[in-house]
Amino acid sequence: MTATSVGATPAAPPAARPVYSANYKRLVLFLLVTAYTLNFIDRTIIATLGQPIKDALHISDAQIGLLGGLYFALLYTFLGIPIARLAERYSRVNIISVAILIWSGFTALCGAATSFATLGAFRFGVGVGEAGLSPPAQSLISDYYPPKERASALSIYSFGIPMGTMIGAVAGGYIAKTFGWHMAFMVVGLPGVAVAIALKLLVKEPPRGHSETPVTHLVAEDALPDAPAKRGELAEMWAVFKILFLKWPVFNMVMGITLVSFAGYGGGQFAQPYFVRTFHLDYAAVGLIVGLAAGFSQGIGTLVGGPITDALSRRLSSRWYALVPAIGVALAYPAIVGIYTAPTWQTAAAFMLIPGALSYVYLAPTFGVIQNMAPTHQRATAAALLLFFLNLLALGGGPPFTGWVIDHFAAFHFAHPAATSLGDAISGFFGIHPADFQTACPGGKAAKGAADAAKAACSGALVLGTRQGVIVAYAFSLWGAFHYLLGSFGIGKALAKARADRGESD
DSSP, rough: OOOOTTEEEOOOOOOOOOOOOOOHHHHHHHHHHHHHHHHHHHHHHHHHHHHHHHHHHHTOOHHHHHHTTTTHHHHHHHHHHHHHHHHOOOOOOOOHHHHHHHHHHHHHHHHOSSHHHHHHHHEEEEEEHTTHHHHHHHHHHHHHHHHHHHHHHHHHHHTTTHHHHHHHHHHHHHHHHHHHHHHHHHHHHHHHHHHHHHHHHHOOOOOOOTTOOOOSSSSTTTTTOOOTTTOOHHHHHHHHHHHHHSSHHHHHHHHHHHHHHHHHHHHHHHHHHHHHHHHHOOOOHHHHHHHHHHHHHHHHHHHHHHHHHHHHHHTOOOTHHHHHHHHHHHHHHHHHHHHHHHHHHHHHHHHHHHHHHHHGHHHHHHHHHHHHHHHHGGGGHHHHHHHHHHIIIIIIIHHHHHHHHHHHHHHHHHOOOOSSHHHHHHTGGGGOOOHHHHHHHHHGGGTOOOHHHHHHHHHHHHHHHHHHHHHHHHHHHHHHHHHHHHTTHHHHHHHHHHHHHHTTOO
16 A cells, blocks of 8 residues: 555545554564664764764864754754644655755765755755654554554664664764765765655555554544544643643653754764874774774664563562663763773774663653643644754754863863863853864864964864863753653653543553
């Protein structure tokens, strides 16, 4: 069967419930994970290519942060909700397929950029396409998998994050070293075309609410939803807003994922530049080290987060949907500090094997709670509203904030080379002008022909500023862990009430 095209007429009468084999559901999940992997390759490759772009275009770390954050996140964030509303009414498979083609094309176009302005414009385009993946994808997964398997399925879907980050780092670093950063963008953008076609041809549009118990208001496979998905837009949005922001335990989980993501996007943007600047490794080596170490660690955390939470919630209490992220994120921070204070790259890489396995358990439980709290006809909208809030603050703000802090810290240490502590840098933060450092050290490096002392001063200030800026950025994750802890008080009752309101059995 083929997915219904946008604009087709609704199928009116309810149909018999289709049965999907376990193998077919695995195929659907595999294709969605593949799409999410490409999504994160194209989204985060700026982190891999940040240093060569900085060197080539002579831009600041704040500008690198804008390319990796706000310029991508702005349209990505604001288009997410309108696209999710379309996904509640029309074929989610069609929307995802078109979205992949758009973001893949703009990623390839980034390889043609010759200035900060053109690269920024193409990053806006990448954001437009990527806005069309997660809300409809999470809604599809929720219709293929029942509530008690949903966090585990979303955990597998979320595995695209570390996979994309790892592949982008390793492949992007190698291509950048061998062929240049322009070619890296072009190469990683091309595979999306094949994935978009495969999704369109192989994935069926399941009935809305297909996996709920008991099943109510089913429409035919590949058909468009009937009411209540077509109520007034404001009423629908307000209903979803109340779930996410006016229910105290859910709001705390939203704040938790937002703050942890703010730290991860911000600090992660400068992980590879830090290794290049501090240990003087080439781009391919850094991509391999960071990609494999961080990707392996994050992959473990992502994959085990859902099953661990599902198991603990069944055996003990639904509080563990919030407690697992709170504990994991809090335990990860000391290892993060270890990465950025290690004396050698080998020690730093060893520390990098730890935090992702602990902190990335936060993804699947949070997405699972949001999907389980929302009615079947509002799940894409709930995912989009969560991502709107999260990405506007975390993805839009984390990288520019971290780059801004690094610029200020580097400028401070350049002006005051004897004051090397983080406390010194914080106390002198607002009395320094990063433009002075940019003038003396364009792109973080001394001008050609400068004396060795000037080169050492520029390099040392940038290394210290990067180290301390990243540590400050990741401290926001502890704030997020505190919100998860607060959310654990009441999340079980909130989930039970949501199930009862939908007439579902436990």
